[in-house]
Amino acid sequence: xxxxxxxxxxxxxxxxxxxxxxxxxxxxxxxxxxxxxxxxxxxxxxxxxxxxxxxxxxxxxxxxxxxxxxxxxxxxxxxxxxxxxxxxxxxxxxxxxxxxxxxxxxxxxxxxxxxxxxxxxxxxxxxxxxxxxxxxxxxxxxxxxxxxxxxxxxxxxxxxxxxxxxxxxxxxxxxxxxxxxxxxxxxxxxxxxxxxxxxx
Numbered sequence: 001x002x003x004x005x006x007x008x009x010x011x012x013x014x015x016x017x018x019x020x021x022x023x024x025x026x027x028x029x030x031x032x033x034x035x036x037x038x039x040x041x042x043x044x045x046x047x048x049x050x051x052x053x054x055x056x057x058x059x060x061x062x063x064x065x066x067x068x069x070x071x072x073x074x075x076x077x078x079x080x081x082x083x084x085x086x087x088x089x090x091x092x093x094x095x096x097x098x099x100x101x102x103x104x105x106x107x108x109x110x111x112x113x114x115x116x117x118x119x120x121x122x123x124x125x126x127x128x129x130x131x132x133x134x135x136x137x138x139x140x141x142x143x144x145x146x147x148x149x150x151x152x153x154x155x156x157x158x159x160x161x162x163x164x165x166x167x168x169x170x171x172x173x174x175x176x177x178x179x180x181x182x183x184x185x186x187x188x189x190x191x192x193x194x195x196x197x198x199x200x
Contacts, residue, residue, distance in 0.1 A: 003075040008087040011067035015091025015108060019059040020044040021098055023052045032101055040103035042138045057107055064088045064111025079159070085112035086163045093170060104174040106142045109167050113149070117157040124149050136189040139178035146171040 020039045024031035027048065035043045041060065045053035067084040092108040094100040106128070114121035124145045132141030146168040153164040172179075181187035 003077060003080060004083055007067075007071045007075060007080045007083045010071060011084040011087035012091040013096070014063050014067050015088035016095035016097050016102070017059070017063055018092070018095055018098060018102060020048070020052065020056040020103070023048055023055065032098075038103055039098075039101070040105075041107055060092065060103070060107035061111035061114070063092070064108035064113075065115045066111075068112055068115025081116050082160050082163045085116055085160075086166055088112055089167050089170075093174065104142070105167065105171050106145070109146075109149075109171060112167075113164070116160055120149075120152050120156045120160075123152045123156075137178075137182065137187050139175055139187060140182060143172055143175050143179065146175075 018039050020031050020041070020043070023044070024034075024047070029047065031037075031039055031043060031047055034047045036046070037043070041053050041057040044056040048056075064085065067088045068081045071084045072078050072080040089105050089109050089112055091102075093102045093105050095102040110121060110125060113124060127148050128141040128145035130141070131144040132138050135141070149168050150161060150165050153161045178187055
């Protein structure tokens with residue numbers, strides 16, 4: 001039990017680090033008050049530019065991946081990777097350093113899943129990429145990837161399923177505003193895809 005608690009605590013604190021918020025602060029911008037208000041890669045691209053978005057994406061993936069890879073080895077139990085994955089994810093969504101107001105969790109969830117089972121992560125990534133390219137909306141890709149993640153997990157890493165269901169549900173809940181805009185045809189296309197066809 002002590003190992004689980006330590007894994008959760010360390011992973012949560014790592015997950016709570018937000019590169020987009022830190023980069024925004026360095027530029028005198030609160031990213032949570034600009035654009036969509038989300039402290040994630042897509043809003044970083046819109047508000048802070050491509051370089052900031054790449055850094056945000058890389059750090060968010062790593063903060064999900066590293067606890068999953070390292071802590072089970074340190075504490076000598078493979079099953080701790082599941083707890084590390086969900087704790088890092090929760091840290092991103094509800095960061096203790098920033099008043100518990102974080103991002104929507106897609107990149108950190110990918111990093112966490114990648115650490116647990118790379119085949120599962122690749123399937124989720126392909127789903128997100130395919131739907132995003134088809135719809136030109138990152139939110140549509142993220143929601144689809146989250147929705148299908150549990151299905152993929154059932155076949156590839158069944159003990160991880162309860163943890164993935166929690167992450168998938170929270171990602172969809174965090175995207176509830178996007179869901180409304182998608183249904184109303186009001187969701188803006190992702191910047192670099194906007195010119196590849198008319199937005200709905």
